[in-house]
Amino acid sequence: VVLRERWDHGSPIDLFAFSADGSERINLTESWDLIPGAPRWSADGRWVYFTGGIGGDTHLFRVPSEGGEVEQLTQGEGRVGDVSFSRDFRTVAYAFQSPTDPGDVFVGTQGRGARRLTDLNGEWLVGRQLASPEPLAFTSPDGTRVEGWMLPPANPEAGSAHPMVLTIHGGPHGAYGNEFSFDRHLLSSKGYYVLYLNPRASTGYGEAFRWGTWGSWGDEDYQDVMAGVDHALETYPIDPNRLGVTGYSYGGYLTNWIITQTDRFSAAAAGASISNWVSDYGTADIPRTKESEFFGPPWEAEGQENLIRASPIFHAQGVSTPTLFLHGESDHRVPIEEAEQMYVALQKQKVPSRFIRYPDSYHGGWTPWRYLHRVLSTVRWMDRWLGATPVS
The missing domain is CATH 3.40.50.1820 (Alpha/Beta hydrolase fold, catalytic domain)
Structure with missing residues (x-):
């Protein structure tokens, strides 16, 4: 669709919930202007959890499985990854890194009140002076x-x-x-x-x-x-x-x-x-990036002009x-x-x-x-x- 209709932007990435027979579909993040990561259902089916980038951070979010507002669960300047939930989803563990810490494991209730479980790089960091951005x-x-x-x-x-x-x-x-x-x-x-x-x-x-x-x-x-x-x-x-x-x-x-x-x-x-970009179009493994973001392949006038100009x-x-x-x-x-x-x-x-x-x-x-x-x-x-x- 993006190529055929020559959109001036790409398509958003959203999370959808489908009924088992495919008859119903809900866009859970339609009003959320960021990119959701891979989803995970809560044990009781009420929530869908995912990580997402916001500014320079990555945090844990959730949204009601029947639609509603997206809620940010973790806080702080850093990046959350490798999220794991307890069976009842009341406790969550995740890796968290910051500009001066390569990363450790944290655990908390729904991402709140998290405490550090590991100090994997503490010994390595001793005696090393790292500037803070x-x-x-x-x-x-x-x-x-x-x-x-x-x-x-x-x-x-x-x-x-x-x-x-x-x-x-x-x-x-x-x-x-x-x-x-x-x-x-x-x-x-x-x-x-x-x-x-x-x-x-x-x-x-x-x-x-x-x-x-x-x-x-x-x-x-x-x-x-x-x-x-x-x-x-x-x-x-x-x-x-x-x-x-x-x-x-x-x-x-x-x-x-x-x-x-x-x-x-x-x-x-x-x-x-x-x-x-002209030679890259014919030799790289993602020609569609050029067809979409440059408005066409090199044999079409608009695409050729944009590819050469850039x-x-x-x-x-x-x-x-x-x-x-x-x-x-x-x-x-x-x-x-x-x-x-x-x-x-x-x-x-x-x-x-x-x-x-x-x-x-x-x-x-x-x-x-x-x-x-x-x-x-x-x-x-x-x-x-x-x-x-x-x-x-």
Whole structure:
């Protein structure tokens, strides 16, 4: 329907309750503007429980099985996962992580009054100084409110300007938030400010925001992240000449796009990055993303125009940002030829660039060592071009 009728947005995800014979159907979350997770019936059949993202958090919710208001059960800045109920559904256990805690098991009554049962990472955290992120809110040039977070250096030097790395999440229909991130803490421990944002197309902010880049990837999302960079420079002691940008999947795409639009970044690291939507259409395993969000395939005029306009490779002339490309050779979601094209464009223009290829690695599910190598390679690239030592 979305493709046939050329909607200017995608379809919402809702929870439905069906009668056994299929004669009745109730949309339980029709008036709830977020995305529900997998449902679970209560023992007495009165409630349907599910988790869902809201802003930068993930919490436990429930809704009456015959329809009604959605109720949030858990609270706090963090992410709930792996929920398990007692037989009578009066007690619930779940994993909960926060920006400074990789996660532990909590138990409570219907999610309220929860108490921690484990301290799995307490010994590991002893002696490690982790910075706490600060929430941000700012407006994009068109007035749209955007949220994000700034993770400061773990050991900032007073009176000094530090380098900053902008990180961009994948999706684009995903979200950063109050989760624990080894990658970001590693950069923080090296003396970087780490800016991570939820630009338009992110989830957790309603349907209009989720589909805010429909037909215009590289426009509103680019404006949002650059407005975040400007806000960060106005708020924190950051050296504007030592800015880096990195991302994976969609984040890799937007990294490629950014370096074709501005020379404000002194280093970039693009993971599993798209450079050419036309070639990606014919080689990736999700062509419908292009058919829907770009209004058609490359042989139709509107689709062709949008795909080419949003492809970094067609805007690569004059790129000057030193860029590292990291890609799995067995990636079918974003085939490796996408990064190869952008790498060649930079090499032809004598822009400092490096390509690291990972054999037998897909879009996700990397082995721990290859994932760690990718993270460390990104940090070392930033160190090379930005330098982690603060400038007085």
